[in-house]
Amino acid sequence: MQTVTIPTEQGEFTAVYSEHGLARLEFPGTRRLDRNSATGPSKVTESKLRRWSATTAAALEQILDGKKPASLPPFDWSGGTEFQRCVWAELLRIGPGRTKSYSEIATALRNPGAARAVGSACGANPIPVLVPCHRVLAAGGRLGGFSGGLDWKRRLLSRENVTPK
């Protein structure tokens, strides 16, 4: 695992890469102590890392600007369950300025009634912003929750001209 910091207007994000791609993205101010995994030499090559970092930084910048990212880095979702990966994949289908409710996601996955489980899966999303869990609202356009803090959710949405109740 390799960590790379990404400076933006909104602060310094931290990206964590495995040999398969971007595994985690952290908001500014969320210090993690496990900075160096002592599991031998990192398996992610320098050339991959530089390419992925550039793509991640550009995508992050674009989303913080309320725009659609031109391209995304590969994601390493190996830590997630099958259900969580399905939810996260569905989130990627929501464009900037659009929102979906937790139950709409559940229905789209042909598992209506799983709205609450969808909420849990969103909370477990290791790559916020790029995997836009901030575009998922509760029923009736209410804000719902956000692992990075509701102020971030409001900020990201307002940048896309969305104002929840």
Add this chain to the structure above:
DNA sequence: ACTGGGTAAACAG
């Protein structure tokens, strides 16, 4: 505004 029952998934033990 608050409560209760229903629901699905992850996790600890």
Add this chain to the structure above:
DNA sequence: CTGTTTACCCAGT
């Protein structure tokens, strides 16, 4: 397997 927790939802007070 049971109990607990969870970024939910809806119909009643």
